[in-house]
Amino acid sequence: MATSTQNKKQEILDKQKKYLFPNHILYYTEPLPIDHGEGVFLWDTEGNKYLDFFGGILTTSVGHNRPEVTQAVQKQTEKIIHSSTLYPNEAHVNLAEKMAELTPGKLQVSFFTTSGTGANETAVALAQTHTGNQEVIALRHAYHGRSAMGMALTGVGTWRIGGTAVGGIKHALNPYCYRCPLKMTYPSCGVACAQDIEDTIKTTTCGKIAAFIAEPIQGVGGFITPPAEYLKIASDIAKHYGGLFIADEVQTAFGRTGDKWFGVEHSGVEPDIMTMAKGIANGFPLGNTMTTPEIAESMMKASLTLSTFGGNPVSCAASLATMNVLEKDATPERVGELGIMLRAGLDKLKEKYTIIGDVRGRGLMQGIELVKDRSTKEPAPEATKHLFEATRKLGLIIGKGGLYGNVVRIAPPMTVNEEEIAMALDVLDKGFKAVQQVN
Ligand SMILES: Cc1ncc(COP(=O)(O)O)c(C=O)c1O
Incomplete structure (x- = not known):
């Protein structure tokens, strides 16, 4: 079973490399082949489950496979x-x-x-x-x-x-x-x-x-x-x-x-x-x-x-x-309330981790800008990559942006609930802890 899922994953990665333009940007050091989704969750071809807080670039607005x-x-x-x-x-x-x-x-x-x-x-x-x-x-x-x-x-x-x-x-x-x-x-x-x-x-x-x-x-x-x-x-x-x-x-x-x-x-x-x-x-x-x-x-x-x-x-x-x-x-009012909760959690992380230079956004569209040093604001793209790997391992998918590749983009399906936001904040906390230790 484990071998057949690994083979499937490898087959997808090999075909991606052979038959698609190399300029398709793929997240993660080892790309993540997606198999299926439900609500705010995604599963990869090896059966690993992820909380999807990027929604296919802010696109899955009401969650995967919404009936x-x-x-x-x-x-x-x-x-x-x-x-x-x-x-x-x-x-x-x-x-x-x-x-x-x-x-x-x-x-x-x-x-x-x-x-x-x-x-x-x-x-x-x-x-x-x-x-x-x-x-x-x-x-x-x-x-x-x-x-x-x-x-x-x-x-x-x-x-x-x-x-x-x-x-x-x-x-x-x-x-x-x-x-x-x-x-x-x-x-x-x-x-x-x-x-x-x-x-x-x-x-x-x-x-x-x-x-x-x-x-x-x-x-x-x-x-x-x-x-x-x-x-x-x-x-x-x-x-x-x-x-x-x-x-x-x-x-x-x-x-x-x-x-x-x-x-x-x-x-x-x-x-x-x-x-x-x-x-x-x-x-x-x-x-x-x-x-x-x-x-x-x-x-x-x-x-x-x-x-x-x-x-x-x-x-x-x-x-x-x-x-x-x-x-x-998921009315705009509901998204507004969830956004306040998400933002409060991210602001708390900013208090805790000096690598976070700025938290910004509105509603369920929140960005976290990572810097090497808060006083110089030097962008931290390597730490951002590191955070990606750490949060993937912990089962959370996030997005990236910014001229310097140092902004984390958080934008879950708008049908997300409070419990799922709390889970994502917990993973981000653990991810930032791991990143801050080595940066
Ligand atoms: C603000 C904005 N405008 C336009 C586009 C282009 O949209 P598409 O990728 O569907 O062509 C994007 C894509 O990311 C976008 O973010």
Whole structure:
């Protein structure tokens, strides 16, 4: 038995190496082949059980194998799997109606794609056709996707390799309070970093922009959480120079940040365009770009468009079921309460372990930045790797991010309960103890 599971694991690892691009990033010194999951738990091919506190990059929003989602998918699969956006479909329009109900303000119409990258591509094209302007302001440390434009919008060098030939995108300073790019301190800084957007527009664009794009919390960048007033100041500047505000909610949507359905709502700003993906369908591939009917109209006038797989009926059925589960069992208010518990536990760990430089985030999206020394804030990527190995051994899966690879990302399925959060905190405590001893 033990030999056959080891063989299976080795076979998967060998095929991964032989047949997949080597640039697929794999967590852990010895990669972890996943076999199956249930709720907040995953099992590897050797039968080891893990608490999954990364949810396939904030995507398994209502847990693995959630029966309501599985059943909705089975039912839709028996009806029709695919027809393309050329024909109206019940699951497609019902999901669009649901999205209009959940999103704030005047965001009423949807264009579904198959990924966050596709959603952002649609958003930028929409802003360009609506405004007649071409240039876009993004933020340093941002991540917006892996198409050429997605990589060009991204503000982390290691993720930009294929985007260097795309023009018209400029990056302003980001609101990274722990490592303030202006070496100032909040709140006495007056959120001075937001003014860099104006300088960037005046000095590096023609003075008229199509859009300003930002994540309410920078995800891949390391859960960098701006002061609440930042997005209002930033989007007002963008508007002044003719740009629409695109909120990239690929990681922050659907209650993830607690108390609100969307991360941008914590700032009291209404975006002109919102993009989402990841947690939208509990793992089924789906992206969405939402805007107002007026803005959407301008794209219709400018060009033809379709998406072969966008709005796939099975993904839409999975998404509708996911939204129903969230409304029933993991409302933004519930996520907010769980987030307070998680954060309190992480803050306690910060008091205990000097290797923790910063804890930040909202709701069930919390980051821990590891440093060699609290006074110099020198990043500690090796210690982060060490923590990964230690927590894996203890049965906990966590995520990583940040320009320096030194930010732990914690984002369990939103259906997680208090007991499971306590278990994860206990493992993190043991993991940090092991890491601090050798660093
Ligand atoms: C904020 C943000 N936008 C866009 C994307 C791209 O989404 P996808 O990987 O589905 O193309 C990601 C992926 O991590 C993301 O975090």
